[in-house]
Amino acid sequence: MTELLDSLLRGAAVTARFSRDATLQGMLDFEAALAAAEADAGLIPVAAVAPIAAAARASALDWAALRDDAARAGNLAIPLVKQLTARVAAIDADAARFVHWGATSQDAIDTGLILQVRGALDDLGADLDGLIVQLTAQVRQHRATVMVGRTWLQHALPITFGLKLAGTLDALLRARDDLARWRDPVLCVQFGGAAGTLASLGTQGPAVAAALARHLGLADAATPWHGQRDRIVRVGSWAASLTGSLGKFARDTAMLTQTEVGEVAEASGPGRGGSSTMPHKRNPVGCAAILAAAARTPQLAATLFSAMQQDHERGLGTWHAEWETLPELLMLCGGALAAARTLVEDWTVDTARMRTNLDITHGLIMAEAVTMALGETMGRLEAHRRVEVLCREAVAQRRHLLDVLREDDGISSVLSPETLARLTEPQHYLGAAETFVSRVLALADAATSSSQLRRKSP
Template identity: 45%
Template structure:
């Protein structure tokens, strides 16, 4: 992983898709294949045991395998060659049965499925931590009034819990959708030369079932060498998750701006500092998530562009898919880990949230006032009158409430006017919506 990729991701996900790890996953397939074929009598049991004994990554030079793959056209070809040579050196008879009836794509695709299962476990663990931290923030600050903003401008008053619910809901949906896609996408790839397992005769299906069971993977009805829909559905859902993480990061970074000051990421110990300005508290977790969210759409597009694979084996497009797949997961885990770490120590300044509401001279309550006056003088006239009052408030820097002429609607009492300009009251609908959502989520496992 290059240094610019590395600081945007995690060491753990780098290891999952590292050279040694992928070589081991390919060898896991070869070991499972040999044992399955030994179980059904397709190869001698002694040969199967001997093959499996050598399927350990430390016996091979992963860098050499990768280097040789450039001319071989597949990672599997040089690895199978080296495995065959190693087994044959110990048992010539066993060496004849290495990779019996399989093909390179079976090895590589299944290895990627196994690696992806590990990657999803990492992503899910950090996603759960992020969701848990958002819930904790809701419990601590959910009722705090805060400005809603539309088109980057102050709009109305909502609650911070409403924003937290808007961040949490897509994450919960993504977790569910990824789980559903994984149930289908994490499946064995095993078809032999053209997907028929013909080299194993009638025993092919039995071998496939045993390999799938040994590796803990779903057994598909046939090989999916050039049928990439279920696999890419999983990738697309991971990409959507990363997009949702980017939305959260965008909101956090905007709310953390010094002029706004409603949120702050954890700092100290070199985190979020500046090489030139000692006062800086940069939102570095948001930075990582935004960088990932900006790159992932191209990854997903690359996956989709590689779907038109020729006949029974793709030429170049399958290989492109493999490379994009790794980048997708590397970026997404970097994003979810960064936000999970930040959420655990996120500073919420409810006092500043209130101050940002107050400094707008009551203009964010204009719609509520307009709706109330519309009952007496009609919607169009109410809108016109309040628009004039609002322009005066802006021009003269006076509170909108002080400009309200109660004679426009004699039924509007001073007490009712006060209520229309009460931030806590204005936040109540948002508080109720957030409460329903978080209460509902609390009744089922995340």
Template identity: 40%
Template sequence: MNADPDSGLLSPVRAGTPAEAATGDLAWLRALLDTEAALARAQARTGLIPQDAAAAITEAAASAEIDVVALARAARETANPVVGLIMELTEAAGTEYVHRGSTSQDIFDTAMMLVAARTRALLTADLESTAEALADLARAHRDTTMAGRTLTAHAVPTTFGLKAAGWRQLTLEALDRLNRVVLPVSLGGAAGTRAAYAEYARLAELPDGYPQRLQTAFAEETGLAETTLPWHTLRTPTADLAAALSFTAAALGKIAVDVQFLTRTEVGEVAEPAGEGRGGSSAMPHKRNPVLATLIRSAALQVPVLATGVTQALVSEDERSAGAWHAEWQLLRECLRLTGGAAHTAAELARGLVVNDERMRQNLGLTHGQIVSERLSTVLAPLLGKARAKEVLGQAAKLALEQDKALGEVLSGLPEITGVLPAESLADLLDPAHYTGSAGVLVDAALEAREEKPKTP
């Protein structure tokens, strides 16, 4: 029987998503092989090894059939999978030039950045799709009035367009953060001095400054960035990436938790896109659970915790760490695939979200007009005096609740109110759609500002 694969049984948010495939064991193995091949080509370009050796290594890396389970188990003897990989690749390539002057951490960290870069491309595409769908919602519902809620209760009116614009803003800010993360090659040698690379270059009678030229070629071969210093125990790249993933997952989690609330039976203002068998309960046939939002929220609750572990690896001892480096691997992989799964799910949710504007109007009336009490207080204060206006409105609100009447009905029966406000003015003041402040303008500004902003290179 083969080793039990991690197919996402306990992590459905990423099960079957592109990010899962991009971060699985086979993807990491491919990145490790690609890194060794890229290093060989870079060394050939810079004159350290023969071109035919680099070609043989590249061909062997592309066609190697390596048992990932056996490689993982062999890593128990060396604390990382690179040692066993080098042995197999050297045999397959038939050349002694594999891994020349390098060290396990150079290869593994560069491969880790390749995995991150490949996953980021998938993740950012899903974020862009999510943002586009949310922009459509914001435009379509620019003036769709709904209850604004603070501390879970009705406060003042807002618009669904403004809520969607806020979701989009967070999504775009996450996208910006991810795009700003620098993903570099690792080229430090055994202890960050690049001594072996330099020594091989000296023996080959190459000009001084070889390690820097090699880093440039290595970065070009992998499509990754260069660094000023080797980063074996200067873990800025992984910490930055984890932080951006943490923000992204949490930003998507904000959307998810809002959707969960708005889909509640007693609220019913939005619904997730329908699908065959989606949202079903094992015990209650009538239920339609908000599964997409639930999956996203599950990732949002995990990634920040995992990212903290990656950040702790900044506290790495000496020039190579015994344990802190190793602890990053699974933590960062989980951050990548959970966030990638959440982004993929968010794109589906945003594209298919069903908005029930009629239910929003109905819910605005649940407090019988009291959702505009702030407006009434503002208008009546200069007419009656601030203290008296507050007293009159407080009494009217209490009476409306006790008698199950609309606030407007109670106010229209008070001479103190009718003496300063004509009936048509009171009716206008009581209309929630006429008290959304700058919501529409804010939606327009959010959409226009982003359209004008240059994209991050």
């Protein structure tokens, strides 16, 4: 069933990183690199390296047999090493003696997973950068687009659409910074042998581990981390947090697409956002995909946190709980990012409807502005009391707040008609919105500039 929903719920690029063959290839890449590292250290013959590398191809393995054998063995690495050894023996019987030399199953599985995670983070980082560029352009375009700010799902005060988008952009920039901060230390080789001492390699264990890390392009961990799962949690919690930020963005966007609001619309077209029975529907399907991911990721992240309580030097069941959980987290995050990029690229922003919605309450949205101006003369509490009474009167009489204010002698004696007219215009009560937008745009510009510099570096 999951394959049927991949294109809707999971990112294509990230999902490919955790395919059946990719999972097997990650472990096989570990085995090939291990042979090379041990040959570097003089622990196995150099002649054994090429046959092992040649046999380490996922496409040549009997995956159905691996699946069945894993149920009896307790993990995939044990039957994989057996199949790999047989394939190497068919090429070079002597080389087959050195397959998986000094390693344990968790070394192959964890390091293989880290290799998959590295690729997934590359994909997620690229999509995150792309979404940041898209949102930066939208923030610039709408920095002066006035709209209703809503609290408790009710009209509150005027804001700008640029400010609303800048909040999401700021969160994405933090996610990008977080990824850059922990990515390299987390992507490290796992190599500890049976109990984390590499005793089977004598005094050469640390040298082999360092060489293994070099061959795989990973960091060399200070200690084997069979029982210490904070790295796995770091990756998963980052993906869950990013997906949650995207979920907030999707929730807001979906509510802006409601018929009664109509300020934003997702792209429409044949087969997109339609209904099986109502021809007129234009459903926010991109928002739905993001929100589905955001609803699932907290529980998946919680599974990783609960699995940190590993038993002694090798976890019983807790380690196993990570195998499907972390890939699913990353795939859902990839799907949410992909859906967000498509959403922003193709959406319609109705600025005229935003302006119309500002006037729905007939000026009530500007009551705070009037209160603050009055408060300078009569004090805030008294000003609040008077304006609140007049707001109720405006609602009861179905009149514009400005008209009611002008007729009140206590207020008209303090504020001129011209001042009242200005105070009840939304574009004149945006506070520091432009300052906040400018700050986020400066951060986005700096991030974009630094990423371009890195891409140009050798």
